Amino acid sequence: xxxxxxSNSWQVVxxxxxxVQGGYGxxxxxxxxxxxxxxxxxxxxxxxxxxxxxxxxxxxxVHTKTWLILGESGVARYLHSAVxxxxxxxxxxxxxxxxxxxxxxxxxxxxxxxxxxxxKNKSK
Numbered sequence: 001x002x003x004x005x006x007s008n009s010w011q012v013v014x015x016x017x018x019x020v021q022g023g024y025g026x027x028x029x030x031x032x033x034x035x036x037x038x039x040x041x042x043x044x045x046x047x048x049x050x051x052x053x054x055x056x057x058x059x060x061x062v063h064t065k066t067w068l069i070l071g072e073s074g075v076a077r078y079l080h081s082a083v084x085x086x087x088x089x090x091x092x093x094x095x096x097x098x099x100x101x102x103x104x105x106x107x108x109x110x111x112x113x114x115x116x117x118x119x120k121n122k123s124k
Contacts, residue, residue, distance in 0.1 A: 010034040017066035019052075020058050021045065025078030029089055031118065035062045038070075038089050040116070043078045053078050053097065056117060073114050080110070 026042030031072035039058040048050050059068045073091070080094025091114040 003094065011067060013065060015060065015065050015067055018058070018063075018069045020060075020067045020069070023054070023078075025080075025094075027080050027082035027094075029082050029084040031076075031084055034118075036060060037062065038082075038084070038116070038118070040082055040089065040091055040114075041077045041080060041094070052076070053095075073116070075110070075112060075114060077110055087118045089118065090114070092117070 020039075021044050023042035023044035026039050028037055028039045030037050037060040038059065039056075041053070041055055043051065044054050055073040055076040057070040057073065059070055060066070061068070067083050075096070077091075077094035077096050080091055082089055082091045084090075092112075095108060096108055097108065
């Protein structure tokens, strides 16, 4: 098995697969069984120099260094938390709109619990 961490040093790791856009305010969990990191939501650059919340779910396979885009949740959010429990990514809370832009009536803080069943995505 490939070593995941190096002693007292940082490295930028090259990745292949899907083109994944950087952002902030997302959540992530690591699934040791599959060797994958699941990343949900966040605040990102969109088209035409606009920014906004997203509901994307990405999977990064640590050993092959590849990204895969998974299904969207239908509920964009950032600054939320996530945990992995029995093959399900559970996401709670966060903001459903950015306070620095128009909310268009969206609620600010979410009490929703989202569940993503890793299902076939558990495999390597």
